[in-house]
Amino acid sequence: MKFNWGWGIALFYSGFVVLILGLVIGSNKQEVDLVSNDYYGEELAYQKVIESSKNQAGLSKPVEIHANADSVFLHFPAEFQNKVLKGKLVFYAPSNPKWDHDIAIAVGGDANFAVSRKGLQHTKFVLKINWTADGREYYQESDLSLL
Numbered sequence: 255m256k257f258n259w260g261w262g263i264a265l266f267y268s269g270f271v272v273l274i275l276g277l278v279i280g281s282n283k284q285e286v287d288l289v290s291n292d293y294y295g296e297e298l299a300y301q302k303v304i305e306s307s308k309n310q311a312g313l314s315k316p317v318e319i320h321a322n323a324d325s326v327f328l329h330f331p332a333e334f335q336n337k338v339l340k341g342k343l344v345f346y347a348p349s350n351p352k353w354d355h356d357i358a359i360a361v362g363g364d365a366n367f368a369v370s371r372k373g374l375q376h377t378k379f380v381l382k383i384n385w386t387a388d389g390r391e392y393y394q395e396s397d398l399s400l401l
Contacts, residue, residue: 287351306384306393317383317394321371326398330365334387338362341385343369345398347377359385376400 290296310316318329330339339361347353353375361367378401383394 302391303384303393306391309390310392310394313392317396319381319396319398321398321400323371325371326369326374326400328359328367328369328383330361330367330385332365334361334365336363337365337387339365339367339385339387341383341392343367344382344384345374346380346382347375348380349377350375353377359383361385371400374400 313331313333315331317331320327320329328343339359341359343357343359345353345355345357355374357369359367379398381394381396381398383392383396385392
């Protein structure tokens with residue numbers, strides 16, 4: 255059997271089909287994690303986050319975040335001394351959604367809040383702090399490394 259241009263085209267086409275099938279099968283096996291299961295609903299409510307972020311930007315300083323071996327501490331600005339704060343603190347782990355934690359915030363008087371590190375993974379988190387004081391909502395995102 256002689257190898258001519260017809261066999262070359264057939265081999266080239268067959269190789270291309272095998273390559274495309276391999277890519278399709280490989281892409282189907284790829285795990286895809288969404289940032290959120292309800293991303294569309296969260297996107298619709300994002301205007302509220304923008305307004306809360308603007309309220310936070312008007313404060314004298316952002317919420318200070320410190321961590322030691324046992325706890326994570328939140329120090330709210332001086333404007334919140336002797337005020338009642340309620341809200342939610344989200345430890346968002348971009349590397350693994352199973353490591354995310356939601357914690358309710360209830361602060362009064364000294365404007366400080368502490369969270370135990372028990373149960374928190376040693377990774378980088380994005381802290382999403384959402385709180386209400388005197389009928390105004392505030393929102394801040396900060397990076398926190400617990401490595």
